[in-house]
Amino acid sequence: MKTFLLVTLIAVAGAGSAYAQHEPSGRYTTLAQAPASGAKTGTGTGLIQRIDKEQGTVTIKHGPIQGLNMSAMTMSFPVKDKAMLAKLQPLQKVDFELSFDGKDYLITNIN
Amino acid sequence: MNHLSRRRFLAALAGAGAAGLAGGLLRREPAYAASGAGEQTTSQAAPPGAAEGLFTNRLRLPGASGLYAAVAAKDVRQITVSELNFEVLPGLPSPFWAYVAEVGGKRLLNPTLLARPGDRIELRMANRLKQPTIIHWHGLTNDERNDGVGMQQVASGRQYDYAFTVRDRAANYWYHPHPHDIAGEQAYMGLAGLLIVKDDEEEKLARALDLTLGVTDIPLVIQDRSFSFEGKLEYKLSRDQMFMGFLGEEILVNLTPRPYFDAARRIYRFRILNGSNARSYRLGFAQGGRLLDYHLIGTDGGLLEQPQKVREVFIGAAQRLDVLLDLRVASGNEPVFLKSLAFDPMHHESVDEKTGKPAAAAQGGADPHAAHAAPGAIADGTEMPLLRINIKSSPEYTRHIPSQLSRLPKLAATEGEPRRFTLGHDGKGNWTINGWRFNRHETPVTVQRGARETWLLQNNRASMPHPVHIHGFQFRVLERRGSPAQVTALATRRNGLLPQDAGLLDTVLVWPGESVRIALDFSHPFSGDQTYMFHCHNLEHEDIGMMIGYKVEA
Numbered sequence: 213m214k215t216f217l218l219v220t221l222i223a224v225a226g227a228g229s230a231y232a233q234h235e236p237s238g239r240y241t242t243l244a245q246a247p248a249s250g251a252k253t254g255t256g257t258g259l260i261q262r263i264d265k266e267q268g269t270v271t272i273k274h275g276p277i278q279g280l281n282m283s284a285m286t287m288s289f290p291v292k293d294k295a296m297l298a299k300l301q302p303l304q305k306v307d308f309e310l311s312f313d314g315k316d317y318l319i320t321n322i323n
Numbered sequence: 324m325n326h327l328s329r330r331r332f333l334a335a336l337a338g339a340g341a342a343g344l345a346g347g348l349l350r351r352e353p354a355y356a357a358s359g360a361g362e363q364t365t366s367q368a369a370p371p372g373a374a375e376g377l378f379t380n381r382l383r384l385p386g387a388s389g390l391y392a393a394v395a396a397k398d399v400r401q402i403t404v405s406e407l408n409f410e411v412l413p414g415l416p417s418p419f420w421a422y423v424a425e426v427g428g429k430r431l432l433n434p435t436l437l438a439r440p441g442d443r444i445e446l447r448m449a450n451r452l453k454q455p456t457i458i459h460w461h462g463l464t465n466d467e468r469n470d471g472v473g474m475q476q477v478a479s480g481r482q483y484d485y486a487f488t489v490r491d492r493a494a495n496y497w498y499h500p501h502p503h504d505i506a507g508e509q510a511y512m513g514l515a516g517l518l519i520v521k522d523d524e525e526e527k528l529a530r531a532l533d534l535t536l537g538v539t540d541i542p543l544v545i546q547d548r549s550f551s552f553e554g555k556l557e558y559k560l561s562r563d564q565m566f567m568g569f570l571g572e573e574i575l576v577n578l579t580p581r582p583y584f585d586a587a588r589r590i591y592r593f594r595i596l597n598g599s600n601a602r603s604y605r606l607g608f609a610q611g612g613r614l615l616d617y618h619l620i621g622t623d624g625g626l627l628e629q630p631q632k633v634r635e636v637f638i639g640a641a642q643r644l645d646v647l648l649d650l651r652v653a654s655g656n657e658p659v660f661l662k663s664l665a666f667d668p669m670h671h672e673s674v675d676e677k678t679g680k681p682a683a684a685a686q687g688g689a690d691p692h693a694a695h696a697a698p699g700a701i702a703d704g705t706e707m708p709l710l711r712i713n714i715k716s717s718p719e720y721t722r723h724i725p726s727q728l729s730r731l732p733k734l735a736a737t738e739g740e741p742r743r744f745t746l747g748h749d750g751k752g753n754w755t756i757n758g759w760r761f762n763r764h765e766t767p768v769t770v771q772r773g774a775r776e777t778w779l780l781q782n783n784r785a786s787m788p789h790p791v792h793i794h795g796f797q798f799r800v801l802e803r804r805g806s807p808a809q810v811t812a813l814a815t816r817r818n819g820l821l822p823q824d825a826g827l828l829d830t831v832l833v834w835p836g837e838s839v840r841i842a843l844d845f846s847h848p849f850s851g852d853q854t855y856m857f858h859c860h861n862l863e864h865e866d867i868g869m870m871i872g873y874k875v876e877a
Contacts, residue, residue: 257552257553258552259412259550259551259552259553259554261572261699272552273550273551273552273572273699274552275552275553284552286699301377301379302377302581303412303413303550303554303573303580303581305412305414305415305553305554
């Protein structure tokens with residue numbers, strides 16, 4: 213049911229698109245995918261779920277993202293610089309800035 | 324996957340299709356492949372988080388005050404059931420419900436109560452929640468009034484006085500909420516504590532192995548939880564979870580997320596309680612890809628007669644395992660992980676009516692994890708580390724595990740047909756026992772005080788695992804039949820019995836298709852009729868009525 217709600221939210225939000233993925237850890241998350249239009253910047257708050265230093269991504273359970281019309285969900289985002297991941301821990305609460313250049317999402321600041 | 328859940332999954336796929344129009348796509352990948360039961364090794368893949376050193380929070384242990392502080396039960400005069408704020412995640416206060424006791428000027432949360440057989444416990448429960456509650460003393464032999472169930476639940480702002488004598492063997496009992504319909508939420512929000520009863524045998528073991536509670540004798544309460552994006556405890560049940568039981572996004576040990584524990588190269592005792600609402604675990608200790616031997620020394624009802632060497636043991640919700648881990652068998656200083664090993668959770672068992680075989684198999688191995696795993700939740704049966712144990716240099720330790728631990732009471736012999744109970748569901752979203760759902764005005768089963776009976780707990784194949792808890796009396800398992808292969812592989816004795824079946828139990832995990840025969844002795848010192856509960860300890864199952872009252876007639 214949650215999967216259904218999640219997918220419905222994605223469809224309604226229309227802020228780009230997403231993949232729901234069952235990770236090897238047995239969790240389901242959503243991956244950011246190429247959006248449809250327009251450069252934007254948003255800010256959000258969330259709880260870190262997973263950090264992939266090799267891929268340079270961080271998975272965040274986040275609230276609504278102001279400026280990007282994105283609903284609360286769990287998503288994986290690339291970061292601007294992999295060094296930004298060094299100070300992060302799973303289950304850490306973070307504020308972050310998310311840019312959207314018309315093609316990709318990118319975390320430009322996180323702390 | 325049963326037909327209902329398959330429909331839900333297809334509905335989700337349909338939703339994905341709709342999302343796909345907007346550029347979205349749903350993709351499912353398999354969970355960890357289940358390792359074969361009885362294997363000597365664990366997954367070769369590093370456990371999630373292990374390689375990254377992500378177990379960075381020191382395990383919370385019983386201290387002099389605060390959470391889990393140990394205190395003599397007879398010194399506690401009042402337990403206030405309270406709503407407060409507590410940092411489950413470091414630095415992030417969350418609403419949290421706790422049993423609060425004030426003893427000797429110290430404030431204790433969910434105190435670890437200590438007692439000896441014969442101790443008198445007299446305390447008042449004050450309910451400061453905004454809803455009714457009642458404390459159940461799980462595993463203890465009490466009369467109906469002091470057992471603590473929904474029949475005695477206490478309204479918000481009211482109080483309830485307990486007065487009873489500890490009559491049971493030394494063991495790891497616990498206390499938790501047992502109101503009607505809302506036990507799942509209350510336990511989830513934090514209400515649970517241990518009641519450790521010790522006796523001369525316990526103290527002899529502690530001396531033999533040089534064990535100290537909170538230092539080398541460690542209670543481990545395993546619970547899964549989910550958090551909001553702000554780091555607050557979140558109990559939101561999907562429709563599936565209302566039926567199947569709650570599964571969380573993080574596994575906590577002693578309310579510590581991603582915990583570590585610094586240990587010496589010696590023997591440790593772990594008193595393990597599965598305090599999760601619904602999740603089962605297949606517990607093993609792993610160093611790298613190697614599973615370590617450990618010894619099971621006790622169960623719900625206390626010490627076994629002899630230690631049982633094991634590598635993995637299933638533990639269902641509400642069950643306790645008492646184990647010894649000898650870290651002298653670990654090689655080098657590589658950390659050891661307490662893990663839950665992969666297993667088939669059997670949440671969506673159904674039967675193909677034509678073949679009589681489990682429908683999932685008939686459908687070519689449909690993923691049984693699929694429909695129950697909510698976004699973010701860790702699917703039941705997933706292989707995962709729970710606790711990192713760092714091995715530190717330490718003085719030489721030369722103690723050995725005694726070969727004899729205790730003497731169990733003789734098994735009650737019975738004749739004739741067993742009393743049969745079938746665990747199943749009615750196809751309308753309700754779990755049932757013999758087709759019954761809980762009705763506070765009915766006690767469909769009556770037994771005679773002092774009678775010895777055999778009960779046969781039969782779980783339908785079209786079902787899921789049910790941790791069955793019987794109030795009022797401990798019992799022994801006589802036989803398991805129809806057990807799934809992953810359970811049979813762990814059997815060590817005749818009649819399909821598992822190592823933990825050598826002990827006294829108050830809760831037994833019954834798998835789909837399995838029949839478990841148990842022996843009960845309904846002798847107790849209480850005059851007058853007494854009514855007790857018999858229910859599934861998957862708390863969401865309990866809350867939707869998988870419980871019956873049974874009367875012990877004087």
